[in-house]
Amino acid sequence: MRAQKTMNLNKDQAHNIASVLAEALPYIQRFSGKTIVVKYGGNAMTDTELQRGFARDIVLMKLVGMNPVVVHGGGPQIGDLLNRVGKQSEFIQGMRVTDTETMDIVEMVLGGQVNKQIVNLIHQAGGNAVGLTGKDGNLIKATKMQMAFDAPERASEIIDLGHVGEVKAINTKVLDMLISDDFIPVIAPVGVGDDGHSYNINADLVAGKVAEALNAEKLMLLTNTPGLLNKEGVLLTGLNSKTVDELIEDGTIYGGMLPKIGCALEAVQNGVHSAHIIDGRVEHAVMLEVFTDEGVGTLITAE
Numbered sequence: 001m002r003a004q005k006t007m008n009l010n011k012d013q014a015h016n017i018a019s020v021l022a023e024a025l026p027y028i029q030r031f032s033g034k035t036i037v038v039k040y041g042g043n044a045m046t047d048t049e050l051q052r053g054f055a056r057d058i059v060l061m062k063l064v065g066m067n068p069v070v071v072h073g074g075g076p077q078i079g080d081l082l083n084r085v086g087k088q089s090e091f092i093q094g095m096r097v098t099d100t101e102t103m104d105i106v107e108m109v110l111g112g113q114v115n116k117q118i119v120n121l122i123h124q125a126g127g128n129a130v131g132l133t134g135k136d137g138n139l140i141k142a143t144k145m146q147m148a149f150d151a152p153e154r155a156s157e158i159i160d161l162g163h164v165g166e167v168k169a170i171n172t173k174v175l176d177m178l179i180s181d182d183f184i185p186v187i188a189p190v191g192v193g194d195d196g197h198s199y200n201i202n203a204d205l206v207a208g209k210v211a212e213a214l215n216a217e218k219l220m221l222l223t224n225t226p227g228l229l230n231k232e233g234v235l236l237t238g239l240n241s242k243t244v245d246e247l248i249e250d251g252t253i254y255g256g257m258l259p260k261i262g263c264a265l266e267a268v269q270n271g272v273h274s275a276h277i278i279d280g281r282v283e284h285a286v287m288l289e290v291f292t293d294e295g296v297g298t299l300i301t302a303e
């Protein structure tokens with residue numbers, strides 16, 4: 001079987017494969033033993049082939065000695081179930097307004113359906129994953145989010161988003177235990193308050209805080225755009241905090257991109273080496289970012 005495959009490769013193909021493998025070597029050496037947090041957005045989970053490719057990339061990272069940690073979203077999947085029970089989704093500044101009934105659905109979809117689907121995909125690809133919500137091992141301690149309107153004339157008003165939370169602390173104990181035993185943690189962004197109540201937290205915010213708490217080398221945010229685009233739709237390949245402020249002010253960054261950029265910046269300012277916004281609709285986007293010289297998407301650094 002193997003000999004037959006080798007014979008079918010022409011010289012150019014064989015050369016290309018060898019170059020790709022050779023290019024990957026320094027990255028494998030550099031990132032071996034390092035933690036890489038990958039946020040898998042609900043919009044990036046579009047088709048079965050892409051999902052399988054994602055799981056294979058994660059398993060490959062683990063096999064070459066990196067420690068991938070997956071934090072997933074599931075916004076569109078929550079929206080689908082809300083629709084089926086006749087409820088409308090409402091977002092304010094990228095956050096889902098979450099009443100008690102919506103919170104139940106969020107917990108079911110994220111902690112049940114989406115989390116277990118990703119764990120299963122990783123197993124199908126030959127890896128070993130354990131799914132967690134923020135309640136498992138007290139992983140994500142949360143408080144109610146206090147978000148102000150971003151319009152200057154209403155900046156002093158706090159928006160009541162219901163059961164939407166922000167991360168108060170990440171308890172890394174359970175993650176350290178899983179990573180040291182070579183499991184890949186898969187985290188659903190549901191937090192728990194001091195009173196035991198559940199909070200719906202934007203998955204980007206959780207990914208950023210998990211990356212900070214684990215002193216991660218990289219934070220990768222997979223979404224449904226090629227990266228951060230300017231007003232003309234051109235990809236911005238590199239960004240720092242100064243440029244980001246200007247892009248928020250002039251409205252280039254809006255909606256779901258606001259928490260994404262915010263958490264990426266905070267993460268790099270708090271010790272994560274680099275953050276990347278990449279296109280989860282591209283096959284093997286994770287592998288391309290980690291193992292190639294060019295990388296893909298938008299790179300965010302502190303300076």
Ligand SMILES: Nc1ncnc2c1ncn2[C@@H]1O[C@H](COP(=O)(O)OP(=O)(O)O)[C@@H](O)[C@H]1O
Nearest residue numbers: 041042043223224225228229252253254256257
């Ligand atoms: N400057 C920008 N560049 C690219 N996308 C942007 C920008 N500003 C806002 N967006 C929006 O942010 C969306 C990504 O955020 P979101 O829908 O929350 O994704 P995810 O579900 O992957 O977290 C894009 O699809 C786009 O509509």
Ligand SMILES: CC(=O)N[C@@H](CCC(=O)OP(=O)(O)O)C(=O)O
Nearest residue numbers: 041042073074075095096202203
């Ligand atoms: C507060 C808030 O908005 N929570 C998100 C949690 C899921 C999420 O972030 O999913 P994506 O990454 O796929 O967007 C929500 O309810 O949609």
